[in-house]
Structures are given as structure tokens and as C-alpha cells.
Amino acid sequence: MNDDSAAMAAPAGEAATEAFGEIVAAHRQQIFRFLLASTRDIDLAETLTQECFLKAHRSWSSFRGESSAMTWLMRIAINLEKDYWRNRRIQFWRQTRSNAVDLDEASEWLPSGERSAEARLMAKEQVKAVWRVVAGLSARQRTVFLLRYVEEMELEEIAQATGLSAGTVKAHLSRALAKVREEMKDKR
């Protein structure tokens, strides 16, 4: 997975374009999935994904390979999302339609492994409960939670992508897990 770091560090000219194309193909789905889980808005996630790769393309020549390309892209995506919400708060007079799907719709997608209808129903309720918790988390807690339990990134990668220390990442994750446990307890 992480074999694209040093080898991809800013080749020049046509090779750079080709290398960047490979980066896009390899990580586009992951970036989109993270942004979709963060915003629950398909159009917004698509827009931010485009912007992420556009920004990455502009600064591709300055990528030194100090972190993996995935971590580098994820950092750009996280900052873009942050900027989006900040601008939306400042421009309160602009009417912006929110296309975020509700939790029911987001919970409709289930793994196909569940056999019985009852098991599927229980799984759906649990997923819905997790979504409820995720929607109520702070921006940082949500980012750390999704990077860990959806994107399955390692501690160091999450720290690099978020710009937080490893200890802070763990602290955020602990608080998020505590809230999920509490929600699961209430559901029983």
C-alpha cells in the first residue's frame, strides 16, 4: 500500500504527469469515501475531491515524499473540508442548500454478509447508531474516528494527516469510542 512515497517524489515533466495520474487512480476512491463519510453529502464530497486533486496537482512538484502520497492527499482533503465549513459560517447570508443525506439513508448500505432479516435489521440499527454518534462528534474527533475505523490508517499516518500529535489523536479516538459505547448501551 505505502510503496508510493519516495518513489513518487516529484518526478519531472511527462513522468510527473504520469506519476500523478497513477496517484489519482490509486487514491481517488479513498479520498472521496472519507469526504463522503465526513459530510454525508455526495455532491459536496465530489466537489471537494476534485479540488483536492487539483490542489495536489499544483503542488505536486513540491512533494518530497516525506510522507506517503495517501497521507499527503488526506491532509489536503482535511484542510479543504475545514475551509469549506469556515467559509460557510462566515457567509451566513448566502443561501446554500444542504444536500446531506439523512442517517436513515446513509444506514441503508449494509454488508452483504448478514444472512437473516433480523440480523440485517440489527446491523442496520447499529450502523445508524454509529452514524448518529459520528454526526455529533467535533470535527477533529470525527476526522480521527473516520481515518481510523473507516480508512484504517495507522497512528503515525493519522497524526501526519491531521497535524496533531499521536497522544492527541489517541485522546480524540478514546472520547469518540466512549460515545459510541454509550450509544450502543442505550440501544440495548
Added chain:
Amino acid sequence: MNGNLQNKEWPEVEPELSKVLGNFRASVKAWSKAAASEPRSVKPLARQFGWRLALSATMGCLLAALLLTVAVARYRERVPAESSVVRESASQAAPRERQVAFAPQAASEERNAQLAAAARDLMAVEGLLAREEEQTSPTDGEVKTDDDLLVAVRNDVARQVPSAMEPLAQLAAANAAE
């Protein structure tokens, strides 16, 4: 990617919770896969005047109206104060101005009366002259010049109507002074 959530780096996750988190992950992946493969359609941006725009426009107008009202009120406070001071000083100056305006008028009225009296006296003198001319005719043999006649008339007037000469004298003196 490491699918094992049990890692000593991380907070411990019990098996039941681990299963729930696994379901959540799978759900998100399935949803994102379906969403990414959906065809997109570009929706035209409909212009709508939302309540936020209306509220901000209203607040802007209210603020502008408030500022204008305050400015006008302060201007009106300043102008009456200035005009009352002006009115007071004007009312004090008015009697003095009236006195100054009437003084020359009084003097000119007196002078006009004097002139009118002098004119009446002159008319009387002319009447006397006319009678004397009738009385003295060229058949007496004495052909008198105009100057002689004037001298004779003056002497007669001075003897008969002494007061008539005074206004004439004053008028002559005033004309000489001018």
C-alpha cells in the same frame, strides 16, 4: 491495509464493538462505491432570495436609516440654536436701525417745508411784479432795462414783504454751501 482493529497502539475495543465498527466501515464503503458510480447531472443554480438575504438586507436598511436619523437630529439641534442667537441679536439691532433710518427722513421733511414756504413767497413776489409792470408802461417815456426792473422789484419786495426774503436767502446760502 490493516483490518485488525486490535492494536496495542490504540484504545482497546471489545469484540462486540469491533463488529459494530466493522459493519459501519463496510456500510460506508458500500455507500461510497455506489455514490461514485452514479451519473451526475448539473443542476442549474436557481436564484432564490432566502430569509437570510432578506434579513441581512433589512438590517442594513435599518442601520442606514438609524444613522441618517441621528445625523438629521443633530443637524436640527445645531441650526435652531444658531438661528435663535441670530434672531436675538437682530431684534436688539432693529430699534437702533429704525432710529438711524428715520433721522435723515425727518431732516429732509423739514427742509421740504422750508422750500415750500419759499416757493409760496416767490409766487407772491411774481404777483407783485406783474402788477408793477401793468402800472408802469413805456408811455411814461422811461424805457427801463431788465436789470433795473429787477433791482426795483427787489427793493419793493424787501420793503413790503420783508419775511419773504429770508427763505430765499437761506436757500441761496444752502446752494452756495453745496
